[in-house]
Amino acid sequence: MKKIINGVETLGIIGLAKNTGKTTTLNYLIDLYPNITLGLTSIGLDGEDLDQVNFLPKPKIVVHPGMMVATAQACLDSSELEFRVIEPTGLFTALGEVQIIEVLREGTIVVAGPTTNHDLNILIHKLKHYTDKVFVDGAFNRMTFASIELMDAIVLATGASVHPVMDKTIEKTVKTVESFNLPKTEYFEFAPEYPLIVKTKNETYHFFDKKIDTIRTLVEKIDEPIIYMYIQGAITPRLIDYLVQSSTRDFELISDDPTKYLITEDHFTYLSKLNIKLSIIHPCPLLFVTMNPFSPAGLHYDSDLFLSELKKKISIPVYNVKRME
Numbered sequence: 001m002k003k004i005i006n007g008v009e010t011l012g013i014i015g016l017a018k019n020t021g022k023t024t025t026l027n028y029l030i031d032l033y034p035n036i037t038l039g040l041t042s043i044g045l046d047g048e049d050l051d052q053v054n055f056l057p058k059p060k061i062v063v064h065p066g067m068m069v070a071t072a073q074a075c076l077d078s079s080e081l082e083f084r085v086i087e088p089t090g091l092f093t094a095l096g097e098v099q100i101i102e103v104l105r106e107g108t109i110v111v112a113g114p115t116t117n118h119d120l121n122i123l124i125h126k127l128k129h130y131t132d133k134v135f136v137d138g139a140f141n142r143m144t145f146a147s148i149e150l151m152d153a154i155v156l157a158t159g160a161s162v163h164p165v166m167d168k169t170i171e172k173t174v175k176t177v178e179s180f181n182l183p184k185t186e187y188f189e190f191a192p193e194y195p196l197i198v199k200t201k202n203e204t205y206h207f208f209d210k211k212i213d214t215i216r217t218l219v220e221k222i223d224e225p226i227i228y229m230y231i232q233g234a235i236t237p238r239l240i241d242y243l244v245q246s247s248t249r250d251f252e253l254i255s256d257d258p259t260k261y262l263i264t265e266d267h268f269t270y271l272s273k274l275n276i277k278l279s280i281i282h283p284c285p286l287l288f289v290t291m292n293p294f295s296p297a298g299l300h301y302d303s304d305l306f307l308s309e310l311k312k313k314i315s316i317p318v319y320n321v322k323r324m325e
Contacts, residue, residue, distance in 0.1 A: 004287050004288060004317065005155075008153045010133075010150065011134070011152065011287075012135075012148065012154045013136070014156055016157065016162050019292070020158050024157075029135060036133060037066055037133075038064075038066075038134075039069075039128070039130065039133065040111060041071065041113035041120075042112065043114070043136065044113065061111055063108070066103065068103075068130045068131050069100070070100045070101075071110065071112050072099075073097050074096045075095060078110070083101040083102060083103050084101065086102050093115065121150055124136070124150055149256075153285045153287050156173075156290070158172075158290070160306075161296065161297065164295075166306055166309070170309055171265050175264075177289065185228070185254045185279035187228055187252070191256050195232040196215070198215075198226060199227040199228045210232060216246070225250060226248070226250075228251055235253070236262055237264065240270060240271065247274070248276075249275050250275045252279055256282060257283075260280075261278065288316050288317040291307055291310055
């Protein structure tokens, strides 16, 4: 595992759902690098004592002397961690200004970083001045990253909390891994400002919203083939349902990055049947998957079976960090 991420400067850790072992994975990765200066931040809030959705105990982020952590002032005020402030960043969250601190003694901490692309970009660049490698926690809920384009690579945590049926979790994990292999579009180098752009043979339509009604009105109006449709942010099941129902077909559907396709296995199948090619603006390598066979709801998988089935169906490495030496 360490060899895979040695050359990665900025690594994002995301979870396929809550309680998939993302924080456990992060702690394991931190322990791999005792002899370099690590940086750590998150998109939003993570590391709290109780999971904010299920109110169950969750593992804390463990930090070591010499690490540089960027977190909000309120998190520092409530922490027993020994640290010194390296740089007030001038970036503010609901929990106060984000401070870059140096850890002086091993302990645990709540990490609450910026929630916007702009601020996260600034913060990562600041952290790089002090560190050899930066870990970015995907933070609260879902796997969608605010700024996947700022990551050099991604690690995905999956587990029994995704679905009570193991095969369903494996199916969703496989589809997520496949989505990271989607091709980069040739139409955009960077994400456009418009939430919705539709290109036909002779016209390009720009919209200030991406509502289904807006798309419906355009599709009913135009009488020539669609070349591509760019949609900013999440591409949802509701949108795919509309494309299927309207038999809109034979074009390229473009999203910002792989995590924005928040759709099911069936939806991917429907799109394929409609000859709708999926592409992304910001590709990002998915290096490996970690698995957690336990769910806080009490529905657990057979650990060995879960790991072996994932390895059979996923082309990248899969690890159970709880069992690694």
